[in-house]
Amino acid sequence: MRLKVAFYPKNGTFERSNKHAIQGFIYNMLKGSEYGERHDEPRFKFFTFSDFFLDSMGRPTLLISSPEKGFINTLYGAIKDKERVYIGRHELIVAELKRFKLPLRRVFQTGSPIVLYRNAQENEYFKLHQHRDLRFFLQRLKENAEKKYEAFYGEDFLLEEPIFDRLIPKLRNNGKLDVYVKVVKNGVPFPVIGSNWELLEKERIRPEERRFYRFIMDAGLGEKNSLGFGFLNPIRR
Incomplete structure (x- = not known):
């Protein structure tokens, strides 16, 4: 399930948060x-959010998704009566608030970078441009998604085939494949490295796999979903 929140900047200018x-x-x-205690719970958070983008009316917009309907409904209820909110130091006027569900498709693109660890113990991120190992990327992506799915539904699940059959990465303006995002926590900046994708396609989703693909569409792919990484948008082909 998803929540769209569109804003008007109070002073007329918008700075990405x-x-x-x-x-x-x-x-x-x-x-x-x-x-309310989700932040401190030692488990997967089961939500993610997109990068800010401008909607068809030119408004800064954020999409939040989760496989938990109650999570999205709670956010909706908390925001719906507010005229303005704060994100960091920025005061924003709430222009539109909308709950919705999207149909499951076989093709996706990222709305925020997918992040994976190559070596979690050494805090080493997988870098597509440097490591150039799609087999590792797909395997780690599948294992991570299966683990989260099993934690959410409390049942074993194993995807027999690769999680996607066709992939097209999104190149940055400098020709690089990787995205370096500076995240600031308690005044201390740290980089998070991921990759954006124009296309992530599964040729055929079997009936017994539909719940899994709907789950990753709502929960996000890869690591650090609750920090707004791995957001997926289903697209038509």
């Missing part, structure tokens, strides 16, 4: 609810 600030805004909206 740090991902940690957006995460803080979401957790602040959850305070006092059954999800």
Whole structure:
């Protein structure tokens, strides 16, 4: 399930917020609810959000997705009566708030970079441009998604085939494949490295796999989903 939040900047200019600030805004909206302790729970958070983008009316817009309907409904209820909110230091006027579900498709593109660790113990991220190992990328992506799915539904699941059959990465203006995102937490910046994708396609989704692909569409792919990484948009082909 998804939530669209469109804003008007109070002073007429918009500055993209740090991902940690957006995460803080979401957790602040959850305070006092059954999800109010989600930030401190030692488990997967089961939500993600897109990078900011301009909608068809030119408004800065954020999409938040989760496989938990109650999570999205709680956010909706917390925001719907507010005329303005704060994301970090920025005061924003709420222009539109909308809950919706998207049909499952076989083709996706990223709305925020996918992040994977090559070596989690050494805090080493997988770098597509440097490592050039799609087999590792797909295998790690599948293992991570299966683990989250099993944690959410409490049942074993094994995808027999690769998670995607066709991939097209999105090149940056400098020709590089990797995206370096600076996240600031408690005043301390740290880089997160990921990759954006024009296309992630599964040729055929079997009936028994539909719930899995709907889950990753809502929960996100890869690591650090609750920091706004791995957001997926289904697209027509």
